[in-house]
Amino acid sequence: MTALHVVVPDRGDPFWRRPAGPRTLAARDAAGARIRAALAERGADRLTLLAPDPHARFAAVDVDGDFALDSVLDDGYGACTYLYAWTVERGTTDDPRLARYYGAYGDLVLRPDPATLLPRPGEDGSWYAVCDAAWPDGTPVAVAPRTVLRERLAAAEEAGIVPSVGLEHEVTFHGIDGKPLSEHGIDYALGGTEFLDPLLREVRGTLREAALGMESARAECHPGQYEIVLRHRDALAACDDAMLQQTLVRGAAARHGITASYLAADATGQGSSCHVHLSLNDPAGHNLGGGDPRRPNRLLGSFLAGVLRAAADLTVVWAPTTNAYVRLRTGDFAPTRVRWGADDRTAAVRLAGRGPSLRLECRFPGADAQPHLAVAALLAAGLSGIEDDLPAPPAGAVVDRLATTPWEALERFTTAELPARLLGEEVVAHCAALFRAELDSWCDAVTDRDRRRGALRS
Numbered sequence: 052m053t054a055l056h057v058v059v060p061d062r063g064d065p066f067w068r069r070p071a072g073p074r075t076l077a078a079r080d081a082a083g084a085r086i087r088a089a090l091a092e093r094g095a096d097r098l099t100l101l102a103p104d105p106h107a108r109f110a111a112v113d114v115d116g117d118f119a120l121d122s123v124l125d126d127g128y129g130a131c132t133y134l135y136a137w138t139v140e141r142g143t144t145d146d147p148r149l150a151r152y153y154g155a156y157g158d159l160v161l162r163p164d165p166a167t168l169l170p171r172p173g174e175d176g177s178w179y180a181v182c183d184a185a186w187p188d189g190t191p192v193a194v195a196p197r198t199v200l201r202e203r204l205a206a207a208e209e210a211g212i213v214p215s216v217g218l219e220h221e222v223t224f225h226g227i228d229g230k231p232l233s234e235h236g237i238d239y240a241l242g243g244t245e246f247l248d249p250l251l252r253e254v255r256g257t258l259r260e261a262a263l264g265m266e267s268a269r270a271e272c273h274p275g276q277y278e279i280v281l282r283h284r285d286a287l288a289a290c291d292d293a294m295l296q297q298t299l300v301r302g303a304a305a306r307h308g309i310t311a312s313y314l315a316a317d318a319t320g321q322g323s324s325c326h327v328h329l330s331l332n333d334p335a336g337h338n339l340g341g342g343d344p345r346r347p348n349r350l351l352g353s354f355l356a357g358v359l360r361a362a363a364d365l366t367v368v369w370a371p372t373t374n375a376y377v378r379l380r381t382g383d384f385a386p387t388r389v390r391w392g393a394d395d396r397t398a399a400v401r402l403a404g405r406g407p408s409l410r411l412e413c414r415f416p417g418a419d420a421q422p423h424l425a426v427a428a429l430l431a432a433g434l435s436g437i438e439d440d441l442p443a444p445p446a447g448a449v450v451d452r453l454a455t456t457p458w459e460a461l462e463r464f465t466t467a468e469l470p471a472r473l474l475g476e477e478v479v480a481h482c483a484a485l486f487r488a489e490l491d492s493w494c495d496a497v498t499d500r501d502r503r504r505g506a507l508r509s
Contacts, residue, residue, distance in 0.1 A: 064262065065262045066085070066086055066089040067086050067089075067168050067169055067170070067262065068262045068264065069166075069263075069264055069284050069285075069288045069292065070082075070284065071264065071282045071283055071284055072215050072283060072284065072332075072336055073213040073214060073215040073285060073330070073332040073336050074213070074284070074285035074288070075208060075213055075285075075334055076201070076204060076205065076208065078285075079164075079166045079285060079287065079288075080166070082166050083164060083165030083166035083167075083168075084165065086165050086166060086168050087124055087165035087168070090120070090165075090168055090178065091120055094116065094120075094176070095116030095117075095119060095120060095176055095177070095178050096115075096116045096175075096176030096177060097113055097114070097115065097116050097119075097174075097176065097177040097178070098113070098114050098115075098116055098119035098123065098124075098163070098177075098178050098179075098180055099111055099112070099113050099114075099171065099177065099178070099179050099180070100112045100113075100114065100123070100128060100130075100161050100163060100180055100182050101167075101179055101180065101181045101182060101294075101295075102130065102134055102161055102181075102182050102184060102195075103181065103195075103196045103197055103290070103291070103294060103421070103423055104134055104135060104137070104196075105135065105136075105194075105196065105371075105421055105424075105481075105482070105485055106139045106371075106421065107294070107313075107419060107420065107421045107422065108294070109181075109294060109298065110130065110134045112128060112130060112161070114128060116176065116177075116178075119163075119180075123163065124163050124165060124180075127160040127161055127162040127163070127182075127185070128160070128161050129158035129159070129160060129161070130158065130159060130160075130161050130184075131156055131157075131158065131159075132151070132152045132153075132154075132156065132157055132158065132159050133152050133153055133156060134159075134184075135152060135159075135184065135192055135194055135195055136149040136151075136152030136153065136194075136481070136484075136485070138485065138488045138489075138492070139372075139489070139492075140492070144484065144485075144487075144488040144491075146484040146487065146488070148480045148481065148483075148484045149481070149484050149485075158187065159184050159185060159186055159187070159192055160184070160185045160186070160187060161182035161183075161184060162182055162183045162184070162185055163180035163181070163182050164180065164181055164182065164183060164197075164287075164291075165180070166287075166288070167179070167180055167181035167288070167291050168180050169261055169262075169263070169295060170260075170261065172256075172257045172260040172261050172299065173257070173260070179295065181197070181291045181294075181295075182197075183195065183197050183198065183201070184197070184198065193475065193477050193478065194477060194478055194481040194482075196290075196421050196422075196423035196424050196427075197287070197290075197291075197423055199423060199424055199427045199474065199478055200286060200287060200290065200423040200424070200426055200427040200430075201287070202427075203426075203427045203430040203431050203434070204286055204287065204430070206430075206431075206434060207430055207434060208334070210434060210437065211333060211334070212331050212332070212333070212339065212434075213285075213332045213333065213334050213336075214285075214286050214329055214330065214331060214332065214430060215283045215284065215285065215286075215329070215330045215332055215410075216283060216284065216285070216286040216289035216290070216327065216328065216329050216330075216426055217266075217280065217281065217282065217283040217284075217289060217327075217328040218280075218281070218289055218290070218293040218325055218326070218327060218328070218422055218426075219278060219280050219324070219325065219326040219327075219328070220278070220279070220293060220296075220297065220313065220323075220324075220325050220418055221271050221276055221277070221278050221322075221323035221324055221325075221418055222276070222277055222278070222279070222297075222300060222311050222312065222313055222323065222418070223273065223274075223275045223276045223277075223311075223312045223314070223317045223323060224247060224250065224275045224276075224277065224304060224309050224310070224311055224312075225275060225309065225310040225312060226246075226308070226309060227308050227309075229310075230275075231273075231274035231275025231276070231317070232246045232247055232274075232275040232309065233246065233247070233270075233274050233275050234274060235274055236271075236272045236273055236274060236276075237270035237271065237272075237274070237275075237276070238270060238271055238272035239269055239270060240270045243270070244270050247270075247275075247277065249307060250303060250304060250307045250309055251268070251277070253303045253306070253307070254279065254299070254300055254303045255268070257299050257302075257303055258279070258296065258299060261295070261299065263281055263292055263295065263296060263299075264281055264282045264284070264292075265279065265280070265281055265282070266280045266281060266282045267279075267280045268280070272383065273317065273318075273321045273322075273323075275317075276317070276321075276323065279296065279300065281293065281296060283328065283330070286329075286426050286430070287423075289422075289426070290422040290423045290426055293325075293422050294422065297311075297313060313418040313419055314374055314418065314419060315370065315372065315374050315375040315377070315378040315382075315417030315418050315419045315420075316374050316375070316377035316378040316381070316382060316417075319377060319381050320381050320382065320383070321378075321381075321382055321383070322378035322381075322382025322383060322384070322385060322417070323378070323417065323418035324378075324414060324416065324417055324418055325416040325417060325418050325419075325420050325422060325425065326412055326413065326414050326416070327411075327412070327413040327416060327422075327425060327426060327429060328403070328410050328411070328412050328413075329410055329411050329412075329413060329426070329429060329430075329433075330404075330408070330409060330410035330411075331350065331351060331354060331433075337407075338406065338407045338408070338409055339351065340409040340410070341409070342405055342406045342409055343405060343409070344393040344394055344402035344403060344404065344405060344409060345393040345402075345446070347402060347409075347443060350437065351409070351411075351443075352441075352442060352443030353436045353437045353439075353440060353441050353442070353443070354411075354433035354434070354436050354437055355391055355400065355402070355411060355433070355436070355443050356436040356441035356442060356443050356444060357432045357433045357434065357435045357436020357437065357438075357439070357441055358400060358411065358413060358429055358432045358433050358436065359389050359390070359391060359399075359400065359444065359450050359451070360432070360435075360436065360441065360450070360451075360469070361428070361431075361432035361435065361469045361470075361473060362389045362399065362415055362432070362451060362453060363389060363451040363452060363453050363454060363463060364463045364464060364467040364469045364470050365415075365428050365432065365464065365469075365470060365473075366379075366415075366453045366454040366459075366460040366463065366464065367460045367461060367464040367482060367483070367486050368416075368420065368421075368424055368425055368428045368464075368482070369415040369416045369417065369420055369425065369453070370416075370417055370420070370453075370454075370457075370460060371419065371420060371421065371482075371485075371486060371489070372417075372419050372489055373457055373489060373490065373493040374419065375417045375419055375420075376455060376456060376457055376460075378417050379417075379453055379454075379455050380455050384396060384397060384414070386398075386399035386414040386415050386453065387399075387452055387453045387455060388449045388452055389449065389450050389451040389452060389453065390444075390446075390447055390448055390449045390450060391443075391444070391446060391447075392446050392447055393446060395446075395447075396414075398414075398447070399413075399414055399415060399453075400412065400413050400414065401414065411429075411433075413429055415453065424482070427474070428473065428474065431473035431474060432469075432473055435469070435472065435473060457486070457489075457490055457493075458490075460486075461483060461486055461487070461490070464479065464482070464483060464486075465479065465483050
């Protein structure tokens with residue numbers, strides 16, 4: 052992944068295109084105002100409001116385009132409170148920590164971020180807008196993933212740091228029979244991807260029409276696995292656009308009778324990740340890391356040390372599903388040993404690039420991790436390392452291990468001091484409650500594995 056950390060000048064690009072490289076929150080707001088004004092001149096038939104939920108997917112509401120321009124873009128639109136506390140099945144739990152979101156099933160307000168406006172490919176006049184969430188009195192919904200990330204970005208800017216982020220999601224494509232669309236690993240392959248070609252042509256065209264700023268695409272190491280990477284951009288845009296890309300990829304796959312899976316482990320011994328590439332920059336866009344991945348300067352070293360210190364306690368963030376622990380236990384290159392290395396893909400954190408492209412590649416999150424929460428957790432952990440003036444451990448030194456069972460992960464997440472310090476007690480309690488619901492669902496299920504092992508007992 053090549054990381055560019057300068058803003059690309061305008062060359063007549065679509066007015067909604069996200070600039071590459073770092074961008075302050077204030078610069079995002081200014082860009083959003085320009086995009087909103089341009090859309091008002093152009094007009095819209097429909098606006099789809101998108102709210103990133105705790106399960107790395109969008110909740111969506113369609114509103115009329117004229118109504119959106121007259122009212123919704125300025126005032127927001129109501130949506131049920133349970134969007135931020137539902138289970139993956141869109142059900143509820145009896146956990147008292149989530150009662151505020153179930154209670155009377157009242158409204159909160161989805162507030163579109165104009166900087167996220169994006170045309171829906173193939174649907175002239177239809178647009179997407181990613182939303183923040185607020186209570187009716189205007190208070191941000193503290194557990195909304197975008198709120199969590201915004202707060203950590205504001206803290207980073209107070210410290211003089213503006214991150215640039217790139218996310219690498221791996222996806223596995225399955226045919227109508229449920230089997231991967233290749234019989235073997237296709238890592239960096241040209242041949243062996245023929246069954247994927249018609250879908251990939253449509254995906255490339257769709258992403259180009261949306262002007263999402265694709266950087267690269269390649270076949271990956273497991274059957275049917277592929278990776279499509281967007282260019283580095285500000286952290287909010289990186290997370291929003293990664294989820295938008297998944298939405299577009301899933302839609303294109305469905306039109307071909309194919310399923311696009313973002314499971315963390317499609318099979319035992321396999322893994323799909325969401326590697327987070329993160330650089331530290333000053334407000335002018337200059338890289339603050341020192342330039343050499345073998346010798347990070349004090350700032351980057353302390354940030355790195357903070358990430359490594361918190362990694363195991365935050366396993367629930369990187370691995371929020373029971374399936375994610377199959378990846379951590381059995382997957383190739385599973386990042387369970389918490390250590391760093393210079394350009395070392397066997398390390399949990401790889402320092403990659405040099406000079407203006409020097410960055411951390413944090414390999415903890417699986418493909419099913421909520422990207423806003425994952426990036427927020429990394430930022431909070433790194434900033435705590437700077438605050439505590441931690442020295443970077445020696446390259447290759449194992450400082451901890453990620454939890455490899457969901458019960459160990461939950462125990463560390465809820466009893467260690469760092470998660471609450473980094474994310475706040477409310478966010479930790481909320482994530483823990485949803486993770487318990489995930490475990491309850493897993494314990495309540497009967498699978499083919501249970502039947503097979505039961506037969507072995509006869």
